Amino acid sequence: MTKFKPALGLSNNHLQSILSSSGPRTFLEKRRAKQLLRLSERHIITTPQGVKLEGFLTSHTASSPKGLAIILHGWEGCADSLYVLSSGQKLLDAGYDVFRLNFRDHGDTHHLNPELFNSARLEEVAEAVKYLCAEFGGKHNVLCGYSLGGNFCLRVANIAKSEDIQLHQAIAICPVLHPQTTMAELSTGFPIYEQYFVAKWKRSLTKKLRHHPQLGYGRALKKLKTLDEMNLFFVDGYTHFSSRNDYFEDYSVIDDGLSQLAIPTTIITSEDDPMIPAGHLSHLHQSKWLSIDLQAKGGHCAFIKNWKFESWASERIAELAK
Template sequence: MPIVTSKYKPSILFQSGDLATIYAGVLRKIDGIVQQRERISLPDGDFLDLDWSFASKKTNKVVILLHGLEGNAQRPYITGSAKVMNDNGFDVCAVNYRGCSGEANRLFRSYHSGATEDLEAVIDHLISKQIYRSIILKGFSLGGNLALRYLGEKGRDLPNELKAAIAVSVPCDLYSSLKELLKPRNFLYAKRFKKHLIEKLVQKQTLFPKEITNEDISKIKTLKDFDDIYTSRAHGFKDALDYYKKCSCLPLLENINIPTLMINAQNDSFLGPECYPTPEAQKNTALFLEIPKFGGHVGFYAPDNLTYTEKRSTIFLEDVL
């Protein structure tokens, strides 16, 4: 599919990728969204908390929202998307990954960029309700990689109910993204991610003192160190590089078989060159790749407290459903 020409051009102020990123992640406020929590059990004895919001009228369409690294279902980019989707006739199931709902998960493992088994459990749960004929995936950053990884792994073996997907600010190549995050210009972003990850790890240490030591935690100086010391060990990878290789969605994009829109901004400082999969999109008629010049990371500011990607998502779904 030819690359989609983007029409997004924000005001001069929000042409700054950093300002767009910070505004969306820290300053934006969403009112008028009511969420109801449902807890589901996972096959390994753990749980996921799902935060639901509903369309004003009964519907057989639902959007599964997937947040980014150390996010949750209350982040503005999730609640903003939920509100827009509810207003357009979709119920919304916003997933909190393991350990991200305000309560520690039960196992030593948690979540990661390729934990498609947890996404599959959510999809199976929604299908079991026998309400929804159309299920849409929408993921942000890590959640975008997770959604696309799931679609690529499944290929043509997807549930019939799964109709389309949208992925925003996707680190398609995890190692490429990591290298960008470790650059000096992203120091404050990386520092904030690391701070939250270590706080979670300290909590997990109290539950699993034999699995993680104070010495282990003291060795974590960068995000790669965290993935070497915890992510890889807890989830069965040899090391961080093995994790990045095996969980990136990039190698599987060619297998995607339902209409899928990916929106990655040129000025997203979290994404390396390999995170703009132009050749893969050109070869796959189901994959629509849009690369706006502006937007930052999960930013895409637009007037009326709507983001460009929220508006673009509804237009895309109108076209493909």
């Protein structure tokens, strides 16, 4: 198994996590992904339930690509997040067509659907992946996801056979395993993470309200200061769940959450992830289809290997996608 070894000065898990989606990496990663971005075509997918999701397809220049690689971003990320661009370019280089999918209310898609995003909306993501595999798929279709996108990736992989989704492999990077624990880590850990997600979530919710003022939470939103307060307000008022715990358990993948896996699935994660405790890996359903690639270092969705801010995880994904 390939081991991740960060360059001198890049071992700190918080530094890794912050660099994964910000700072000087922004310019470098967009330049490295120039081909992925230049050749991309925007698509709007409409699911059987009428949900509209946006994404970007980059077709490989070869006449016979290996298949389709679909990439799912993390919470409050988007199809242009740096880690998505990094892995997308590597998969394109490896011979795949690449589709970068935006979740509802991520990227610039707040106008497409009247209801708010929540992490329990598995059906629409699964339907989008099913459509993409049928419409653009090939001999080997791979689903990749980071963080919350990794969680969706695992849940889609779990139902791929039963729902006749033509997926052949799934790779999840630092996936959310037990949402209640991750929210607790964000709320009580290194303060910059909660501040980051509160600010991004508020910006997204404000943007949503401009397109759909009937949602009517504008005055309340200004008073909400923490992730706990925001989750309590929005789960109670804008989902069908009776409590936050019920909501978090709905998209947990521990215990029997992956009991239906029937395609090769790999989890890449790190022991020093400040948001996803590695101890929960032992609570996953044991399956011949599931492999765990646990690294000592790497932070959350980072694995920055050198001072060029290149991602070991992106290379590892391309290596695994056979």
